[in-house]
Amino acid sequence: MLHQHRIIIYTTCYNVLDGVTLTIRKLEQEILAAGHFVCILTTRSGDLVNTHLDGQHPNRRVLFMDNAIPIPFVHDPNNPDLSYQLGFSLSRSVQRQLNEFEPTLIHITVPDCTALHLIEYARRKEIPIMGTYHSNIPEYMDHYPGMGWLKPILGGFFRHQYNFLQALYVPTPFIRRHLTDTYQLDRATRLGIWGRGVDVERFHPDHRYAAGGKFRAQLGLEDDDVLLCWVGRLVPEKRVDIFCDTVRRLDAMGLRFHAIVVGAGPCEEEVKALPHTTFCGWMNGDQLAVAYASSDIFLFPSAVETFGNVTLEAMASGLPVVVEGGCSGHLVEEGVNGFACLAGDSDAFFEATATLVQDHAKRLCFSSNSRAKAEQLEKHSVVRRMLQNYQAITDEFYADYGGHHANRDKEYTFVAGNHPRPIFLVMVELLFIVLFQVLWNMSQLFLSVQDSLLHRRGAGANIPLESSGLQLPAETIQSHPSDVSVTQSASPLRPQDDKPEATPEVETSTASEPAPDQMSGSPRTCRVVDVPTAMASSFIRTIEFVCRLESCMRNCMSSVRSETLGLRKRKKSYEVYKRKKTVELGSPANHGKDPLDVSGNRHGSNSSTAVRSRSGGSMSASTMKEFLDVVYRDPSLAPSSGDSSSLVQVV
Numbered sequence: 001m002l003h004q005h006r007i008i009i010y011t012t013c014y015n016v017l018d019g020v021t022l023t024i025r026k027l028e029q030e031i032l033a034a035g036h037f038v039c040i041l042t043t044r045s046g047d048l049v050n051t052h053l054d055g056q057h058p059n060r061r062v063l064f065m066d067n068a069i070p071i072p073f074v075h076d077p078n079n080p081d082l083s084y085q086l087g088f089s090l091s092r093s094v095q096r097q098l099n100e101f102e103p104t105l106i107h108i109t110v111p112d113c114t115a116l117h118l119i120e121y122a123r124r125k126e127i128p129i130m131g132t133y134h135s136n137i138p139e140y141m142d143h144y145p146g147m148g149w150l151k152p153i154l155g156g157f158f159r160h161q162y163n164f165l166q167a168l169y170v171p172t173p174f175i176r177r178h179l180t181d182t183y184q185l186d187r188a189t190r191l192g193i194w195g196r197g198v199d200v201e202r203f204h205p206d207h208r209y210a211a212g213g214k215f216r217a218q219l220g221l222e223d224d225d226v227l228l229c230w231v232g233r234l235v236p237e238k239r240v241d242i243f244c245d246t247v248r249r250l251d252a253m254g255l256r257f258h259a260i261v262v263g264a265g266p267c268e269e270e271v272k273a274l275p276h277t278t279f280c281g282w283m284n285g286d287q288l289a290v291a292y293a294s295s296d297i298f299l300f301p302s303a304v305e306t307f308g309n310v311t312l313e314a315m316a317s318g319l320p321v322v323v324e325g326g327c328s329g330h331l332v333e334e335g336v337n338g339f340a341c342l343a344g345d346s347d348a349f350f351e352a353t354a355t356l357v358q359d360h361a362k363r364l365c366f367s368s369n370s371r372a373k374a375e376q377l378e379k380h381s382v383v384r385r386m387l388q389n390y391q392a393i394t395d396e397f398y399a400d401y402g403g404h405h406a407n408r409d410k411e412y413t414f415v416a417g418n419h420p421r422p423i424f425l426v427m428v429e430l431l432f433i434v435l436f437q438v439l440w441n442m443s444q445l446f447l448s449v450q451d452s453l454l455h456r457r458g459a460g461a462n463i464p465l466e467s468s469g470l471q472l473p474a475e476t477i478q479s480h481p482s483d484v485s486v487t488q489s490a491s492p493l494r495p496q497d498d499k500p501e502a503t504p505e506v507e508t509s510t511a512s513e514p515a516p517d518q519m520s521g522s523p524r525t526c527r528v529v530d531v532p533t534a535m536a537s538s539f540i541r542t543i544e545f546v547c548r549l550e551s552c553m554r555n556c557m558s559s560v561r562s563e564t565l566g567l568r569k570r571k572k573s574y575e576v577y578k579r580k581k582t583v584e585l586g587s588p589a590n591h592g593k594d595p596l597d598v599s600g601n602r603h604g605s606n607s608s609t610a611v612r613s614r615s616g617g618s619m620s621a622s623t624m625k626e627f628l629d630v631v632y633r634d635p636s637l638a639p640s641s642g643d644s645s646s647l648v649q650v651v
Helices: 019-033 048-052 093-100 113-125 137-143 149-161 174-185 205-212 214-218 240-252 268-272 286-295 309-316 347-358 358-373 379-399 404-407 423-457 526-567 574-580 620-633
Strands: 006-010 036-042 060-064 105-108 131-133 167-170 190-193 226-231 257-262 276-281 297-300 321-325 338-342 610-613 619-622 648-650
Touching: 006 019, 006 113, 019 036, 019 309, 019 648, 036 093, 060 093, 093 205, 105 137, 105 404, 113 423, 131 240, 137 149, 137 226, 137 297, 137 648, 149 174, 149 526, 167 174, 167 379, 174 190, 205 214, 205 286, 214 286, 226 309, 226 321, 226 347, 240 257, 240 268, 240 297, 257 286, 257 358, 257 610, 286 309, 297 309, 297 347, 309 321, 309 347, 347 358, 379 526, 423 526
Parallel strands: 006 036, 006 105, 036 060, 105 131, 131 167, 167 190, 226 257, 226 297, 257 276, 297 321, 321 338
Antiparallel strands: 610 619, 610 648
């Protein structure tokens, strides 16, 4: 019989509906369907209306952090869907609510400051910890000029957190190889693979004919016109530049095609200027399903995906796919349901797309194969595998490590020590929090002054945001299929939009040379970032050494204290009695021993009411209640009628 789990899932932006949170919501539904309990710990990011999007359930609760701060320049009060917050710690109020939930396992999806506090909480309470990997955040830095030096710092910070997890489940073998080769995460954490699933009923080719094919008709398309599709945030790391380049080159060839772009972001103005292109903004689930099915080719050059949820949705909708080979290539059978191109190779993306645009028979064949491949990844069967992972993590924690994180620590060498928040790291964390809050207050002051000036000048005079140097999130455009309009331009994008300035430091895990599209224009090198990157690497190694040194000192002090005072009392767990079954009343081997002593725990209780066995040991009344519940539920643990030595009495 499987244990009834009480799972805390920590995610930063639960109410921002993206690939990460939609995956978590799928998992949440399977947890509840299996009769378990779940508590979502998150910030107030996004639209709070989405909190109970899938309905409420007595076994589910959502706990909002009370000390989170909106992230500057990524916060728009007028558009909650694009408002992000960042938490820094677990307040006493939040910890009290976590204690009331009585978690049996903690699942971390984001390695940030709050996650570090949650790891510390779990270790203090002796609760198993695991995680899932959703975003290649350090790799994003390659796509922003001057930010590449942050990669080693973020990578070291994330590695320190992941070392405390029993297992980290990544979506693909490619990501596992990347984390192993780049950050050596497998040295202290087991890297398992947990893929993603898709709702094959919601995303279905039949939606192409919804309302008589009204979606394509509103775009002015004939039956033989080819419709390209993009779905995702319009940000540099998604390689919007390659999508734009492909569209312009197809137009230059004189081919009959059209393109739709579903999403929003800083690059949307470039997309709106493309020929034969419809900018749709964000769509809800049903609208998106119609948009997918009404298209003919899915083109998505992003090289920072961890799995490729949108690629899988497009395949379920019956689309041939042209994607980057490293991150989304596991979903593609080359020349069978699409093409997997080398990261950054704009020529390869163009040639693959042009081939499909011109070959109707190949598109039909690929379409059928894509649907068949997606049906193998139906969401319920895939998501249910995580419940098995929860059980395996719990079994391992109690059977292999005796319910103590300290026992696991002895088996591994941690790069930054086996204490989640050493003093030096706490100081860095506090400095970051102070700087973050100062930045937030300055941005609020700047916006306040700007609003005041706008108000004084009146509606007829506007201060362009570009001249202020402030980058605000692009406005999210919610549109229905009936509202979409074609935004066309006869002229291509400005030449400077395609120069290497946009992404001068891009490096991929599959090639050491700059992408071909970045080699055009004036010669450039990436050597300007070598010095700050080397300094950042040295900085993170110094921090790791100092933290490891502090950890060794604390371990020595703890060892001396343990020899003096004995082993510390661990959290009493239902699992100790349920799974290991070390206490068998009536067993001769256990006569004269405290039931808790059998599993290696100190007896005793802070409660004034205690239960005393014939052997003289004692345990709290609440623990005995749990113990008796197990005994009477499991006949194999019940004492024989003739064995009076197993009787217990309350004193």
